[in-house]
Amino acid sequence: MRIVVKVGSSSLSTAGDGIDTARVSALVNALAEARSRGDEVVLVSSGAIASGIAPLGLGQRPRDLAAQQAAASVGQGLLVAHYTERFARHGYVVGQVLLTLDDVTRRSHYRNAYRTFAKLLELGVVPIVNENDTVATSEIRFGDNDRLAALVAHLVHADLLVLLSDVNALYDGDPRSADATPITDVRGEEDLARVELRRPSGSRIGTGGMVTKVEAARIATGAGVPVVLTDVTHAAEALTGGGAGTRFHPTGRRRPTRLLWLAHATEGKGRITVDAGAVRALRDRGASLLPAGIVAVDGDFVAGDPVDLVATEGGFEGPQGGLERPGGSVVARGIVSYDSAEIPRLIGRSTRELAAELGPEYEREVMHRDDLVLLDEPAQGRR
Numbered sequence: 001m002r003i004v005v006k007v008g009s010s011s012l013s014t015a016g017d018g019i020d021t022a023r024v025s026a027l028v029n030a031l032a033e034a035r036s037r038g039d040e041v042v043l044v045s046s047g048a049i050a051s052g053i054a055p056l057g058l059g060q061r062p063r064d065l066a067a068q069q070a071a072a073s074v075g076q077g078l079l080v081a082h083y084t085e086r087f088a089r090h091g092y093v094v095g096q097v098l099l100t101l102d103d104v105t106r107r108s109h110y111r112n113a114y115r116t117f118a119k120l121l122e123l124g125v126v127p128i129v130n131e132n133d134t135v136a137t138s139e140i141r142f143g144d145n146d147r148l149a150a151l152v153a154h155l156v157h158a159d160l161l162v163l164l165s166d167v168n169a170l171y172d173g174d175p176r177s178a179d180a181t182p183i184t185d186v187r188g189e190e191d192l193a194r195v196e197l198r199r200p201s202g203s204r205i206g207t208g209g210m211v212t213k214v215e216a217a218r219i220a221t222g223a224g225v226p227v228v229l230t231d232v233t234h235a236a237e238a239l240t241g242g243g244a245g246t247r248f249h250p251t252g253r254r255r256p257t258r259l260l261w262l263a264h265a266t267e268g269k270g271r272i273t274v275d276a277g278a279v280r281a282l283r284d285r286g287a288s289l290l291p292a293g294i295v296a297v298d299g300d301f302v303a304g305d306p307v308d309l310v311a312t313e314g315g316f317e318g319p320q321g322g323l324e325r326p327g328g329s330v331v332a333r334g335i336v337s338y339d340s341a342e343i344p345r346l347i348g349r350s351t352r353e354l355a356a357e358l359g360p361e362y363e364r365e366v367m368h369r370d371d372l373v374l375l376d377e378p379a380q381g382r383r
């Protein structure tokens with residue numbers, strides 16, 4: 001099995017004392033056991049910022065980005081040093097992989113990221129992944145490692161994603177309250193209907209609470225990867241696919257990797273409004289977006305950026321004739337091949353006309369079908 005394991009800050013560190021070495025050891029023991037069975041393991045570890053708090057004397061998790069970046073710079077090295085040392089006791093070598101959003105949304109970058117993981121795993125290395133917090137600004141952040149882990153699970157074609165937190169399952173309410181009950185299996189949205197999801201308060205070490213974990217589970221299961229959510233003390237059983245916790249069962253088939261990144265890891269840098277004919281062509285015929293179907297363009301973007309496609313006012317007709325989506329909703333996201341400044345003069349015109357008037361390079365699509373993903377649900381942007 002190829003298993004991606006994500007561990008949260010709250011399970012690895014305490015604000016006052018820095019890295020909790022006993023918990024890191026327990027986690028590494030469980031992962032090493034899986035490796036010795038022949039499983040491949042990729043660890044997505046949070047905790048860089050939390051691990052930097054104590055050495056910098058900050059007292060608690062900083063709120064401003066610059067201090068978070070500084071804490072991550074100090075903490076990430078310490079964290080990986082711990083992992084390196086603990087895994088070495090079991091005879092395993094670790095490799096640090098720090099990712100930014102661009103690494104998984106740009107075509108050349110994501111291929112590169114895939115190759116990196118493939119080579120590390122081939123060499124028997126345990127990749128330890130985190131967001132590159134020290135250089136990531138709020139503009140270009142994933143923001144949460146739960147979603148990063150889901151995307152990594154898809155990127156490396158994992159058989160299982162294990163989310164380890166400080167709570168042993170998803171509960172239907174606040175797990176600290178006596179009447180909250182754990183949910184053992186999630187097979188679809190109906191199993192989540194009665195679940196109350198709250199983000200942790202600002203003073204906590206962890207960031208997203210169950211909101212980001214459920215979202216990560218949706219991404220992974222929607223792409224065919226099963227998910228187990230439990231706490232670090234149950235890591236060993238979870239890695240065999242058993243034990244306590246919440247099991248999220250696959251709901252969808254695998255999609256081409258890059259399109260999953262595009263749908264979930266990015267938000268559009270701008271919006272292109274398209275007419276009903278264009279929406280039908282994209283959806284029914286898998287066509288590329290041509291200038292003729294464009295009605296308007298908003299935002300400031302350059303060729304290569306992810307951009308949202310929005311249906312015109314009034315929406316578009318579904319197969320039964322009725323309106324399938326209200327006007328103004330995002331129907332697709334894709335990598336655009338023109339800068340926003342170039343598009344207004346192309347609007348509504350045929351590529352043949354444009355090529356004759358402006359030159360052969362204007363015959364190209366505004367968005368190629370291979371660089372475009374239809375969004376089944378309202379766009380899931382970054383936080």
Ligand SMILES: Nc1ncnc2c1ncn2[C@@H]1O[C@H](COP(=O)(O)OP(=O)(O)O)[C@@H](O)[C@H]1O
Nearest residue numbers: 008009010165167170171198206207208209210
């Ligand atoms: N419905 C729920 N079921 C379980 N835990 C929940 C729920 N709603 C909120 N939580 C909180 O989410 C916390 C875990 O999220 P977080 O602190 O972000 O973890 P991590 O650092 O592991 O990513 C738990 O400690 C729990 O208090």
Ligand SMILES: N[C@@H](CCC(=O)OP(=O)(O)O)C(=O)O
Nearest residue numbers: 009046047048049144145207
């Ligand atoms: N990349 C950040 C962690 C971000 C994050 O998602 O944290 P958590 O909710 O604890 O998994 C860090 O290493 O501090």
